[in-house]
Amino acid sequence: MKHPLSAITNRLVILVPYLWLLFFFLIPFFIVFKISLSTTAIAMPPYTPTLGLADGFSGLLSQIGEFSFDNYLWLTQDALYFNAYVSSVIIAGISTFLALLVGYPIAYGMARAPATIRPTLLMLVILPFWTSFLIRVYAWIGILKPEGLLNQLLLATGVIDQPLVILNTHSAIFIGIVYSYLPFMILPLYSALEKMDYSLIEAAQDLGCPPASAFWKITFPLSLPGVIAGCLLVFIPAVGEFVIPDLLGGSQTLMIGKTLWNEFFANRDWPVSSAVAVILLLLLVVPIMFFQQAQARAQEQGR
Amino acid sequence: MKSLGNIRREFAPWNKPDAKPYIQFKNVTKRFGDFTAVNNLSLSIYEREFFALLGASGCGKSTLLRMLAGFEEPTSGQILLDGQDLRGIPPYRRPVNMMFQSYALFPHMTVEQNIAFGLKQDGMPKAEIEQRVTDMLKLVKLGQFAKRKPHQLSGGQRQRVALARAVAKRPKVLLLDEPLGALDKKLREETQFELMDLQQTLGLTFVVVTHDQEEAMTMADRIAILDKGEVMQVATPAEVYEAPGSRFVADFVGNINMFEGKVADRDSSGATITSANGVTIRTANAGDAAAGSEVAFAIRPEKIKVSSKKPENGDNVMEGEIYDIAYLGDMTIFHVQLGNGQVVKASSLNATRATEDPLSWDDKAWISFRNDAGVVLTR
Numbered sequence: 001m002k003h004p005l006s007a008i009t010n011r012l013v014i015l016v017p018y019l020w021l022l023f024f025f026l027i028p029f030f031i032v033f034k035i036s037l038s039t040t041a042i043a044m045p046p047y048t049p050t051l052g053l054a055d056g057f058s059g060l061l062s063q064i065g066e067f068s069f070d071n072y073l074w075l076t077q078d079a080l081y082f083n084a085y086v087s088s089v090i091i092a093g094i095s096t097f098l099a100l101l102v103g104y105p106i107a108y109g110m111a112r113a114p115a116t117i118r119p120t121l122l123m124l125v126i127l128p129f130w131t132s133f134l135i136r137v138y139a140w141i142g143i144l145k146p147e148g149l150l151n152q153l154l155l156a157t158g159v160i161d162q163p164l165v166i167l168n169t170h171s172a173i174f175i176g177i178v179y180s181y182l183p184f185m186i187l188p189l190y191s192a193l194e195k196m197d198y199s200l201i202e203a204a205q206d207l208g209c210p211p212a213s214a215f216w217k218i219t220f221p222l223s224l225p226g227v228i229a230g231c232l233l234v235f236i237p238a239v240g241e242f243v244i245p246d247l248l249g250g251s252q253t254l255m256i257g258k259t260l261w262n263e264f265f266a267n268r269d270w271p272v273s274s275a276v277a278v279i280l281l282l283l284l285v286v287p288i289m290f291f292q293q294a295q296a297r298a299q300e301q302g303r
Numbered sequence: 304m305k306s307l308g309n310i311r312r313e314f315a316p317w318n319k320p321d322a323k324p325y326i327q328f329k330n331v332t333k334r335f336g337d338f339t340a341v342n343n344l345s346l347s348i349y350e351r352e353f354f355a356l357l358g359a360s361g362c363g364k365s366t367l368l369r370m371l372a373g374f375e376e377p378t379s380g381q382i383l384l385d386g387q388d389l390r391g392i393p394p395y396r397r398p399v400n401m402m403f404q405s406y407a408l409f410p411h412m413t414v415e416q417n418i419a420f421g422l423k424q425d426g427m428p429k430a431e432i433e434q435r436v437t438d439m440l441k442l443v444k445l446g447q448f449a450k451r452k453p454h455q456l457s458g459g460q461r462q463r464v465a466l467a468r469a470v471a472k473r474p475k476v477l478l479l480d481e482p483l484g485a486l487d488k489k490l491r492e493e494t495q496f497e498l499m500d501l502q503q504t505l506g507l508t509f510v511v512v513t514h515d516q517e518e519a520m521t522m523a524d525r526i527a528i529l530d531k532g533e534v535m536q537v538a539t540p541a542e543v544y545e546a547p548g549s550r551f552v553a554d555f556v557g558n559i560n561m562f563e564g565k566v567a568d569r570d571s572s573g574a575t576i577t578s579a580n581g582v583t584i585r586t587a588n589a590g591d592a593a594a595g596s597e598v599a600f601a602i603r604p605e606k607i608k609v610s611s612k613k614p615e616n617g618d619n620v621m622e623g624e625i626y627d628i629a630y631l632g633d634m635t636i637f638h639v640q641l642g643n644g645q646v647v648k649a650s651s652l653n654a655t656r657a658t659e660d661p662l663s664w665d666d667k668a669w670i671s672f673r674n675d676a677g678v679v680l681t682r
Contacts, residue, residue, distance in 0.1 A: 199405050203407035207420050207421030
């Protein structure tokens with residue numbers, strides 16, 4: 001027999017994540033959405049209408065009547081926004097691919113390392129998180145700038161005789177994103193590769209498959225859930241990334257996170273920046289849904 | 304010729320002096336760091352033989368199999384297959400296939416794709432692959448499961464897929480690593496006979512690694528018993544059981560009673576052995592035991608008769624007391640304590656439903672056995 005109280009506690013436990021989502025995602029989202037439908041005003045807060053019951057219920061209705069999709073129309077009229085979205089997706093896409101290229105061998109090496117040193121290797125992957133993200137990105141300026149550590153090293157060893165211009169280019173953004181998000185790529189890849197039965201590779205070889213071919217026919221397809229998870233964990237935050245393009249990418253870099261920041265702080269145009277944020281969210285819902293579907297499929301496969 | 308275990312063997316190339324071994328291990332040693340897994344081992348396996356490597360875990364049997372498959376290289380020594388030295392040949396170029404203990408089925412491929420995997424590697428034409436896969440599925444009776452993924456199959460079905468995949472390429476040798484280890488008892492017994500039939504049908508050489516002596520006894524033409532990386536004995540199941548070569552083999556395979564002692568008297572018809580605890584045994588099977596040498600007399604429980612009255616005749620008769628009884632249905636096992644304190648195991652077949660001579664705990668009892676029932680072990 002089930003205790004009647006346990007049914008209630010069960011529901012309460014389920015309720016907690018829903019409450020969390022309600023307070024920290026859904027309500028803020030609707031506030032942002034509401035602002036995106038407003039118009040700018042030189043006031044505090046800097047938009048109208050501000051909803052309230054000061055003029056009674058009919059006053060509230062007339063305030064709601066003032067909502068318009070003009071800001072969304074505006075986004076389609078100025079090519080800046082479209083270009084910023086496209087450029088963000090391209091930069092995030094290239095960075096994700098580079099992170100996969102760098103992360104896969106690392107994860108593979110970790111998964112094949114002796115079991116005794118694996119916790120240490122995992123620790124090393126997570127270790128950078130112990131330092132502030134901002135400080136780590138600033139550190140890259142010191143490394144990449146024309147008179148920075150990298151150029152000094154290359155000049156001193158005679159590899160180059162003119163300093164390389166890396167800072168304030170797309171390359172610097174790729175380096176920054178790959179560096180910052182690499183752990184999010186490595187960890188899901190590692191967990192997919194680590195639980196793979198090595199006898200599958202031996203079986204493939206036994207059946208006449210050379211090692212390189214066995215990797216593409218067995219190892220890679222079986223690590224695909226990890227590849228998808230890692231790519232989305234890098235791609236999604238990279239699209240909206242602001243700090244890295246701002247600090248490493250210089251002024252000519254066009255990314256949506258930066259555009260949003262400019263609208264919000266430089267132009268003080270809260271409604272337009274809210275509209276930018278809402279569109280960015282919708283843009284990212286697609287890969288997130290894809291991610292969840294992939295996870296559900298992986299779970300269904302059971303192992 | 305009198306055959307041990309009453310099995311007449313048609314297939315016995317190991318007895319023919321001119322027969323050429325198909326697989327040869329020549330003084331093979333394999334070390335992992337300080338650990339010697341295989342120690343200067345030599346072994347010959349013949350074509351079409353069903354050969355079992357039997358031993359406890361860590362005896363080196365799996366290492367031998369992995370060296371044949373090419374996953375490990377011997378530290379020293381030579382492995383020959385059909386006259387060809389296998390050293391340096393990678394696993395994907397060896398004409399042997401292995402059935403893995405875990406089955407190692409590719410989880411992202413269907414049953415069909417799993418079986419076709421090795422054939423595709425060989426670049427076999429598509430139509431031929433399809434035909435071969437169909438044949439294999441028929442052979443292991445899994446036709447209707449062709450499109451399933453491994454996780455949609457039962458343990459027994461997975462085992463069959465693994466088998467079909469391993470034999471699909473028609474290897475010169477099929478290696479089986481604990482092939483029945485993951486199956487339950489009933490399925491295991493059925494599958495043992497299926498494996499034997501399959502080996503007959505395909506005419507392949509099978510090398511099976513197992514820790515289950517019953518499995519080895521049932522299926523194999525010959526068994527190699529391994530201990531600490533060395534071969535203790537290579538012989539047919541009946542020879543291993545009835546004429547073990549050493550105390551280790553006698554003790555490892557089946558149940559046995561051992562009497563440690565000395566050869567008191569040796570003549571052409573056998574020997575008399577006096578055990579350290581004061582039992583005198585007359586045996587016809589003295590082998591090469593010399594008078595005065597330290598030996599063990601070993602006898603299987605089913606060769607000892609237990610009765611409540613002293614038997615009229617019998618070569619060896621000893622008095623004791625029933626210490627323990629285990630009724631197993633098909634047979635009963637008696638533990639009889641002799642006057643000197645030694646406990647002897649004796650089993651008797653329950654051929655009838657009621658016995659005329661019921662024995663109970665603490666009853667006085669006599670054990671007796673013929674002088675050709677046991678063996679003398681010098682090692």
